[in-house]
Amino acid sequence: MKSFVPTLVMSECWPESFSFVDQYGGRPWGLPEALWPSCSSCGRAMPLLAQFAHHPKRIDLGREGRRVYLFLCQNERDHCYEDHAFVFLEAEQCTGRWTERPTSASALLPSVTVVGWREKEDGISPEDYVRFFQRLEEGGKAWSSLSEMETKLKGTPTFIQQPGGDAATFAGQIDCFLKVIDNIPPELWQKDQLGRSIYQSPTEGPLFMSRSKEEGIAYLDFVNFGDSGMGYFFIRPDRERPEGSFFWDCC
Ligand SMILES: [Zn+2]
Numbered sequence: 001m002k003s004f005v006p007t008l009v010m011s012e013c014w015p016e017s018f019s020f021v022d023q024y025g026g027r028p029w030g031l032p033e034a035l036w037p038s039c040s041s042c043g044r045a046m047p048l049l050a051q052f053a054h055h056p057k058r059i060d061l062g063r064e065g066r067r068v069y070l071f072l073c074q075n076e077r078d079h080c081y082e083d084h085a086f087v088f089l090e091a092e093q094c095t096g097r098w099t100e101r102p103t104s105a106s107a108l109l110p111s112v113t114v115v116g117w118r119e120k121e122d123g124i125s126p127e128d129y130v131r132f133f134q135r136l137e138e139g140g141k142a143w144s145s146l147s148e149m150e151t152k153l154k155g156t157p158t159f160i161q162q163p164g165g166d167a168a169t170f171a172g173q174i175d176c177f178l179k180v181i182d183n184i185p186p187e188l189w190q191k192d193q194l195g196r197s198i199y200q201s202p203t204e205g206p207l208f209m210s211r212s213k214e215e216g217i218a219y220l221d222f223v224n225f226g227d228s229g230m231g232y233f234f235i236r237p238d239r240e241r242p243e244g245s246f247f248w249d250c251c
Helices: 126-139
Strands: 002-010 048-053 067-072 084-089 112-121 152-154 170-175 177-181 189-191 197-201 205-211 217-221 230-236 243-249
Touching: 067 230, 067 243, 084 243, 112 177, 170 177, 197 217
Parallel strands: 002 177
Antiparallel strands: 002 112, 002 152, 048 067, 067 084, 152 170, 170 230, 177 217, 189 197, 197 205, 205 217, 230 243
């Protein structure tokens, strides 16, 4: 199956964008403030998990120019980790600027910019892909033969251990750790008391990251999906009424 793997950088160490970019975390771009969704459990504005623009190969949103914004509550105090919302926005509704953060927002997720997409064959045949979702229907659990916990669009899910989702609408997965290019100025890297590497973000405070053995690569502790979890999203790309669904699962 064909998958699309993002090349990621920490947004605040990268030139600011003045147009829509695919992104994980941070503030939405182009979304009218009134459309920023609140959590149905705790009532606070939810952090953005990701935003993507329609692309005929990578992510079909049913209409050219359409964008999707996926929000997920991460309000630890009220134990909200699963409330989420999809907002689909047409090109003509876009404000053409960064969305102002609502006062009721709990902490946002660190902002990570997609600077490129790499097309990758994941090695799973279309038949095995369909079988993965059949196993899910039958037993509520399915593991693919993929070993890598990879953030991507399309391709085959790494594992799913609960009913939900189907082969036709699977749109992508988001790992709790994002693999990013280490574009962080060396002086902003620090160690915390436990000896863990942290990136002392000028605006977001300390962010936990680990440097990979791979030169120039780091892993960002991005979102709480339980213990080493993965988030899965599904999109039905209807021209008039697109719909999304999301859940996360941990090992
Ligand atoms: Zn909440």
